[in-house]
Amino acid sequence: MQLEIKIALFGGVVPGVVALATLLPAWWRAKKRGTLAHAGDERPARDGPVWLAPVLVFVAFAGADYAVNGPPHWWTPHGPYRFIHAVGLMCALGVLEGLVRVPVWIAAVLRAAALAGVVWMLGSPYSGPDAFVPTHDYIGWMLAMTIGGSAAITLADRGAQLMRGAFTPIVLLALVGGAAKVAEMNTLGFAAQTAPALVAVLTNVLIVSAFVRGIRLDRGGVTAVLGVVYAWLAGTYFQAYALSMPVLVLVALSPIGLACAAAMPKRPWPVRLGVCLIVTGVCLGAAAWVSTLAAPAGDDSGDPDPYAGYVAP
Amino acid sequence: MKTAFAAGLLTLAGAGAVLGGWTSSAATATAESATAQRTDTVTYGVDPVHSNVLFKIRHAGVSNFYGQFQKFTGEVQFDKADFTASSVSFEIDIDSVDTDNSKRDEHIKGADFFNARQYPKTTFKSTSIVDNGDGTYSMTGDMTFFGQTKPVTAHVTDLSTGVMRGTPVLGFEASFQIKRSDWGMTKYLADDGGEGGGLGNTVSITVAVEAGAE
Numbered sequence: 001m002q003l004e005i006k007i008a009l010f011g012g013v014v015p016g017v018v019a020l021a022t023l024l025p026a027w028w029r030a031k032k033r034g035t036l037a038h039a040g041d042e043r044p045a046r047d048g049p050v051w052l053a054p055v056l057v058f059v060a061f062a063g064a065d066y067a068v069n070g071p072p073h074w075w076t077p078h079g080p081y082r083f084i085h086a087v088g089l090m091c092a093l094g095v096l097e098g099l100v101r102v103p104v105w106i107a108a109v110l111r112a113a114a115l116a117g118v119v120w121m122l123g124s125p126y127s128g129p130d131a132f133v134p135t136h137d138y139i140g141w142m143l144a145m146t147i148g149g150s151a152a153i154t155l156a157d158r159g160a161q162l163m164r165g166a167f168t169p170i171v172l173l174a175l176v177g178g179a180a181k182v183a184e185m186n187t188l189g190f191a192a193q194t195a196p197a198l199v200a201v202l203t204n205v206l207i208v209s210a211f212v213r214g215i216r217l218d219r220g221g222v223t224a225v226l227g228v229v230y231a232w233l234a235g236t237y238f239q240a241y242a243l244s245m246p247v248l249v250l251v252a253l254s255p256i257g258l259a260c261a262a263a264m265p266k267r268p269w270p271v272r273l274g275v276c277l278i279v280t281g282v283c284l285g286a287a288a289w290v291s292t293l294a295a296p297a298g299d300d301s302g303d304p305d306p307y308a309g310y311v312a313p
Numbered sequence: 314m315k316t317a318f319a320a321g322l323l324t325l326a327g328a329g330a331v332l333g334g335w336t337s338s339a340a341t342a343t344a345e346s347a348t349a350q351r352t353d354t355v356t357y358g359v360d361p362v363h364s365n366v367l368f369k370i371r372h373a374g375v376s377n378f379y380g381q382f383q384k385f386t387g388e389v390q391f392d393k394a395d396f397t398a399s400s401v402s403f404e405i406d407i408d409s410v411d412t413d414n415s416k417r418d419e420h421i422k423g424a425d426f427f428n429a430r431q432y433p434k435t436t437f438k439s440t441s442i443v444d445n446g447d448g449t450y451s452m453t454g455d456m457t458f459f460g461q462t463k464p465v466t467a468h469v470t471d472l473s474t475g476v477m478r479g480t481p482v483l484g485f486e487a488s489f490q491i492k493r494s495d496w497g498m499t500k501y502l503a504d505d506g507g508e509g510g511g512l513g514n515t516v517s518i519t520v521a522v523e524a525g526a527e
Contacts, residue, residue, distance in 0.1 A: 003511035070499035080424035239424030
């Protein structure tokens with residue numbers, strides 16, 4: 001099977017079908033039970049099967065990872081083959097968040113711990129006294145990801161909590177697409193190859209929102225999706241050849257776009273959606289622009305570069 | 314009488330000195346000869362300017378793609394009388410991969426393929442060289458690549474020696490193949506582990522060496 005077909009099938013079509021086949025009946029059943037609150041409704045209500053989204057994110061990512069890397073291993077010494085383990089950790093946390101309601105601060109601590117695990121999995125093979133990443137840089141990255149990443153995910157999760165239905169998947173689709181493109185511009189082609197898996201899940205959440213307005217991605221879904229994005233970020237820094245640090249910082253800040261919804265609870269939802277998309281777009285657009293500026297110059301032969309539009313196989 | 318005695322003493326002293334010197338020289342010469350007989354190998358350092366490290370891999374199942382490494386070092390402990398008694402060691406800087414396209418080079422040495430930041434070097438150290446009887450040799454050694462060390466056997470051809478600007482030089486070409494999946498590099502591999510995927514499984518490596526005596 002051709003590589004592109006394999007990626008499209010296992011990292012897009014199959015996860016999409018599985019997502020629709022599970023999300024729609026699960027959330028429809030919750031709706032029929034009358035336990036869902038509508039968008040903007042601040043009443044505490046049963047949340048529905050919120051644990052399902054992180055499961056679907058992992059299944060989709062695993063399909064894409066299999067298409068690119070082949071069968072996974074329980075563990076591997078090779079850093080680039082540990083993405084499935086890092087994403088599995090974040091999705092497991094997402095499932096836990098969906099099943100067990102905990103105070104916000106505990107959720108933030110758990111997210112920080114999981115992100116520390118992500119940094120360790122993807123960064124430890126490259127870190128050490130004589131390794132590419134000095135120990136103090138590695139520790140700095142660990143602190144930045146755990147504190148900053150946890151804060152960003154927690155704020156984004158709060159925004160998703162207040163805006164249900166189609167809102168969150170629309171913003172996350174923009175975020176995932178932009179982050180994957182920036183990561184690919186910084187030589188992590190794997191991000192572009194696994195992004196369709198997330199798109200497949202989020203698109204089907206969007207579809208289901210047409211039938212079930214109360215579908216939501218907070219308490220698990222946001223953690224899982226942003227966990228993948230932060231795994232890309234760590235991979236771009238430690239494993240690939242990231243063009244500049246500001247690019248990584250901008251991508252790390254992009255979930256704040258979703259968090260903006262929480263800052264405008266009284267505004268109409270189209271305004272909130274517009275602001276969220278603009279903030280997300282500004283962060284990722286700036287990251288892409290900086291990547292373009294920081295990209296190495298082409299060859300000096302003067303002849304047209306036949307690989308000017310090189311795309312990873 | 315006294316003069317004759319002194320002259321005799323001087324003569325004896327002189328003879329003794331000459332005899333001692335000769336003996337010492339002879340001993341040194343003997344020792345040097347013995348040393349030379351015990352160490353017939355000469356160290357040759359690989360000349361990176363006149364050597365090449367090339368690799369070939371199947372792309373998209375339809376074409377052969379070639380690349381090379383620009384930075385490497387090596388040493389040949391060359392026994393001129395018996396090449397099978399020689400040894401070869403080599404180290405390649407993975408970050409120096411060159412495919413004539415800077416974007417592709419960045420991609421290849423990144424996480425998706427060579428993972429140069431985790432495995433910056435590839436090394437080879439020969440353990441045995443066998444004469445095939447047809448002017449070629451089979452050189453077996455330990456190759457460390459992608460964090461693992463495995464034995465490989467290279468086919469050595471075109472072994473030659475000469476002198477270049479007064480310096481003894483030698484040259485040969487070594488070629489071998491590996492299955493990248495054996496080393497844990499499975500990206501874009503076909504389901505059957507063959508050559509039909511985005512990138513093939515078999516990597517052909519050719520090392521053309523020119524080395525000068527040190």
